[in-house]
Amino acid sequence: MKVDTLAEILHGHPLAQEFGPHHLDMLAESARDVHFDKGWIIFREGDECGTFYLVLSGKVALEIKGPNRSFQIQTLGAGDELGWSSVLMSEGRHFQARALEPVWALAFDGTRLLQTCREDPSFGFALMHRLLGVVSERLQATRLQLMDVYAS
Amino acid sequence: MLGEYLERGTAMETLEPILVESAFFKGMKKEYMQLLVGCASNVRFEAGEFILQEGKAANACYLIRHGKVALEVHAPKRGPITIQTLGEGEVLGWSWLVRPYHWHFDARAVEPTRAIALDGECLRRKSEEDCCLGYELLKRFSLIMVERLQAARFQLVNIYDV
Numbered sequence: 140m141k142v143d144t145l146a147e148i149l150h151g152h153p154l155a156q157e158f159g160p161h162h163l164d165m166l167a168e169s170a171r172d173v174h175f176d177k178g179w180i181i182f183r184e185g186d187e188c189g190t191f192y193l194v195l196s197g198k199v200a201l202e203i204k205g206p207n208r209s210f211q212i213q214t215l216g217a218g219d220e221l222g223w224s225s226v227l228m229s230e231g232r233h234f235q236a237r238a239l240e241p242v243w244a245l246a247f248d249g250t251r252l253l254q255t256c257r258e259d260p261s262f263g264f265a266l267m268h269r270l271l272g273v274v275s276e277r278l279q280a281t282r283l284q285l286m287d288v289y290a291s
Numbered sequence: 292m293l294g295e296y297l298e299r300g301t302a303m304e305t306l307e308p309i310l311v312e313s314a315f316f317k318g319m320k321k322e323y324m325q326l327l328v329g330c331a332s333n334v335r336f337e338a339g340e341f342i343l344q345e346g347k348a349a350n351a352c353y354l355i356r357h358g359k360v361a362l363e364v365h366a367p368k369r370g371p372i373t374i375q376t377l378g379e380g381e382v383l384g385w386s387w388l389v390r391p392y393h394w395h396f397d398a399r400a401v402e403p404t405r406a407i408a409l410d411g412e413c414l415r416r417k418s419e420e421d422c423c424l425g426y427e428l429l430k431r432f433s434l435i436m437v438e439r440l441q442a443a444r445f446q447l448v449n450i451y452d453v
Binding site: 200203205206210224225227228233234253256263264270271272274275277281282283285286288289290 | 364366369385388389422423426427429433452
């Protein structure tokens with residue numbers, strides 16, 4: 140897919156509410172579109188965190204391995220961000236992402252975008268603000284799950 | 292509520308070195324620290340006192356200097372459940388950064404607690420005026436939030452994985 144088409148996708152995405160047109164173009168420049176078949180592992184625990192994703196269609200399960208078995212901590216779908224939080228950490232992925240259905244996503248070069256953040260802090264501000272929103276939602280969801288467990 | 296605990300007059304001169312030496316602000320440029328200290332004030336909470344309450348407007352974050360703070364959520368049948376405990380050097384509260392700017396949980400001092408409160412509106416304004424400062428600030432909050440998300444997820448896995 141050509142870069143201009145990726146830019147069009149991004150401009151029509153809810154992300155466009157937080158990123159200005161110029162910043163969306165910067166995101167598009169480090170994006171490529173990727174496909175994963177059902178059952179494919181998108182990334183594994185311990186993998187390097189150079190890439191993050193925006194799911195365009197399909198479903199993805201986030202899984203953490205416990206000492207005894209794997210546990211599905213969340214499922215993500217169209218419009219959701221995937222793997223964003225790990226990009227900030229330098230210690231590898233903390234969970235695995237698996238395609239539950241055929242998945243179409245935009246993959247971003249996180250290492251390059253973090254470099255762009257340092258060079259253009261207004262872009263960095265927008266990206267971090269979106270990341271905060273994503274992590275806040277996920278944290279809230281996880282705490283509600285914890286609460287359900289404790290309350291049952 | 293906050294007002295009673297502010298120690299006005301001492302704030303401007305003395306808080307900057309405390310902020311500068313904190314792990315949270317490590318590496319932040321001096322000029323930014325000078326801007327941030329304008330948003331800072333000393334606060335104290337007695338044991339058992341609420342620092343923030345679920346559903347109320349989120350308008351500050353707290354750098355804990357001494358004491359211990361419990362983050363609590365309310366389960367329908369069990370009452371308050373502590374989801375995390377924070378202590379010296381840790382930062383409490385980021386909902387002032389994320390719409391709709393209200394707290395998602397309670398935070399209560401479990402011991403007498405001293406903290407530096409940073410006014411959320413003041414931080415937002417300074418971040419918008421200078422996006423370099425905003426980026427540095429958001430990067431730090433993002434990191435602690437990601438760490439807490441990981442911790443909460445592992446907590447969940449450990450409960451189920453028995």
